[in-house]
Amino acid sequence: MKIKQLFPLALVTSSLLSVPAFAFETSCDIELDGHLQYYQGLITVDMQNGSTMSIDDTYHLVINGESVSLNNEQQQWVNTYYDRIDTAIPMTLNIASEGLEIASVAVSEVFGELLGGDNKLTEDFDTMFTSLNEKLATSFYDDSGNIKVDTAKFDEPGFFDESWEDEFEAQFESLISESMGRILIAVGTQMLWNGGDMEAFEEKMERFGETIEHRVESQAAALEEKGDALCEVLQEANYAENKMQTSIPGLGGLDLIDMRSGEMKM
Secondary structure, eight states, X not given: OOHHHHOTTHHHHHHHHHSOSSOOOOSOOEEEOSEEEEETTEEEEEOTTSOXXXXXXXXXXXXXXXXXXXXXXXXXXXXXXXXXXXXHHHHHHHHHHHHHHHHHHHHHHHXXXXXXXXXXXXXXXXXXXXXXHHHHHHHHBOTTSOBXXXXXXXXXXXXXXXXXXHHHHHHHHHHHHHTHHHHHHHHHHHHHHTTTOHHHHHHHHHHHHHHHHHHHHHHXXXXXXXXXXXXXXXXXXXXXXXXXXXXXXXXXXXXOEEEOSOOOOO
């Protein structure tokens, strides 16, 4: 019998790794094709033609340091663009934080059940999640708690960066690999408690695994709804961006948001 058959909670592990801790599954595929800065109400975008655009919290548009006069329709698109990005950034960070919390609680329960509440692996996972939360905080917030985003610091395109998810999975898998001896000892001990009855042990772990998986899935479903809401916000930002690009002189190189799903109609 293979280890996975002895350890049905592998199914839960797989579910945890699909929890959108740093990335989320939605109906849209989004990338940021450009340099975005966001801090204290100011959005700055380096455009593809080498120009720089900024919009402040009064919806004042500046291109290459010069104020731009807008008609009512143009101002509407600028307002919409600013509002949607201003909404999307904290939404994304909240999704990341909540995803981490879901995964942290589920992992603690899974390995607490298998290894006992006072075990080194659960402590190691607590340390990992604390470290990831701290990295999230230091990467996207200043000392006063204000959101600060600079996409030039990211290694890949994305909203924000797929390397977050990669790091989460790599650390998770590394801890599991390093702790396999302890896990196998715990499996043997659990079987002894069940009188050596493999079937009884498997049924027990399957039931527990299904309980945790259901809990994770229900929480992840709520998080996915937030991801879908974020997708809609970004679709609206993308639509406004296209309108700005075609209607405002000097913004021909504005193409920050790359949406690879259907266009939003407004």
